[in-house]
Amino acid sequence: MTPDEARARDAADPLRGYRDAFHLPEGVIYLDGNSLGPLPRSTPAALSDIAERQWGERLIRSWNEGWIEAPRRVGGKIAKLIGAAEDEVIVADSTSVNLFKLLVAALRHAAPRTTILSETGNFPTDLHIAEGAAGCVPGARLNAVPRAALSDALDETTAIVMLTHTHYKTSECFDMSAWSAKAQQAGALMLWDLSHSVGAIPIDLNAAGADLAIGCGYKFLNGGPGAPAFLFVSRRLQDQLASPLSGWMGHAAPFGFADAYAPAPGMTRWLAGTPPMLGLAALEAGLDIWEDVDQQQVATKSAALFDEMAEIGASLGLECVSPADPARRGSHISFRHPEAYALCQALIARGVIGDFRDPDILRFGLTPLYLGFEDVVRAGEILGDILATDAHRDPAFQQRNAVT
Numbered sequence: 001m002t003p004d005e006a007r008a009r010d011a012a013d014p015l016r017g018y019r020d021a022f023h024l025p026e027g028v029i030y031l032d033g034n035s036l037g038p039l040p041r042s043t044p045a046a047l048s049d050i051a052e053r054q055w056g057e058r059l060i061r062s063w064n065e066g067w068i069e070a071p072r073r074v075g076g077k078i079a080k081l082i083g084a085a086e087d088e089v090i091v092a093d094s095t096s097v098n099l100f101k102l103l104v105a106a107l108r109h110a111a112p113r114t115t116i117l118s119e120t121g122n123f124p125t126d127l128h129i130a131e132g133a134a135g136c137v138p139g140a141r142l143n144a145v146p147r148a149a150l151s152d153a154l155d156e157t158t159a160i161v162m163l164t165h166t167h168y169k170t171s172e173c174f175d176m177s178a179w180s181a182k183a184q185q186a187g188a189l190m191l192w193d194l195s196h197s198v199g200a201i202p203i204d205l206n207a208a209g210a211d212l213a214i215g216c217g218y219k220f221l222n223g224g225p226g227a228p229a230f231l232f233v234s235r236r237l238q239d240q241l242a243s244p245l246s247g248w249m250g251h252a253a254p255f256g257f258a259d260a261y262a263p264a265p266g267m268t269r270w271l272a273g274t275p276p277m278l279g280l281a282a283l284e285a286g287l288d289i290w291e292d293v294d295q296q297q298v299a300t301k302s303a304a305l306f307d308e309m310a311e312i313g314a315s316l317g318l319e320c321v322s323p324a325d326p327a328r329r330g331s332h333i334s335f336r337h338p339e340a341y342a343l344c345q346a347l348i349a350r351g352v353i354g355d356f357r358d359p360d361i362l363r364f365g366l367t368p369l370y371l372g373f374e375d376v377v378r379a380g381e382i383l384g385d386i387l388a389t390d391a392h393r394d395p396a397f398q399q400r401n402a403v404t
């Protein structure tokens, strides 16, 4: 695609208007919105309102003026993006903590089954948390096997199958319906990590028959660094699972101040402590952009941006490790290259921000709400120039940062 063709494509893009909803710094092509979404233009005002008016002026009265229900209200907004009912999603804690709560609850529920089944190479926190959760339930263990061995590993000991829907490195997706059915036919619960899927590709948890899910607020949902995360529990399981972090905000009557714990009905039981209102306000501002976004248009544009980037990569001789079939991938594209780290640093120095995943993956987030074809074509030109001139071989680009 030539730059002129890319501009014409952008001009005809039905999602083009959403670009203005984000602050995109001058001189930057941001291909990392799958890691930290950019700042919505509405967020500073939302943060200033919660700080100066709601906190500053209204003080503690704000708990009765919209704060206490915020985890459910904001959860309801996420529900619409993932094919869940409003009362099946709540916002709380971090993705890691939500995963811990659901895994321990599911292990206890599924006894005498003892195994969490997952894949090797899953996002590290998922495996680390699964190990920790298994350590909290007598006899439980994590069985992580390569993707191709998952079906054979599913057996009568499997309590829960824990999979990340879109793989953080390769972008490859599991078939959510097929795997949910397979887990349930084997008598296990199915838990999905939606961190790289929500806001990237259409998801329908209930149509897929999923049991449990978790996901991040700071990637495609643009909730800001460390935004609170969400969790989903299917209505049919809500009364049967209880959070191991039995804090007072998940109590049936927190202001009854009873000594004994009694879980709240519905999703409220998954709260532990006081909701982080500043973070929730930023997340809600990010989510409000999504209110009337057509998810099908997002998927169509994601596929087109991917195809363009894949073509550029192929013309530069890069090995694409993401699936060619749009139905089998999320909204990022990854290339394998022995000098991926240095290439990533050289790109950042030229204003193209993607990221590197150890040991050799160069990853580009293709976020349809604010990226255009011109961005992708221009990023490709810069990447081509770096490769042609060996600019990435500069020693300055070899030095590892703490966060890559």
Ligand SMILES: Cc1ncc(COP(=O)(O)O)c(C=O)c1O
Pocket: 094, 095, 096, 097, 123, 125, 126, 164, 168, 193, 195, 196, 216, 229
């Ligand atoms: C699949 C997946 N799960 C979880 C996380 C992060 O969890 P947390 O927000 O608790 O750090 C990430 C972060 O990139 C992720 O890619």
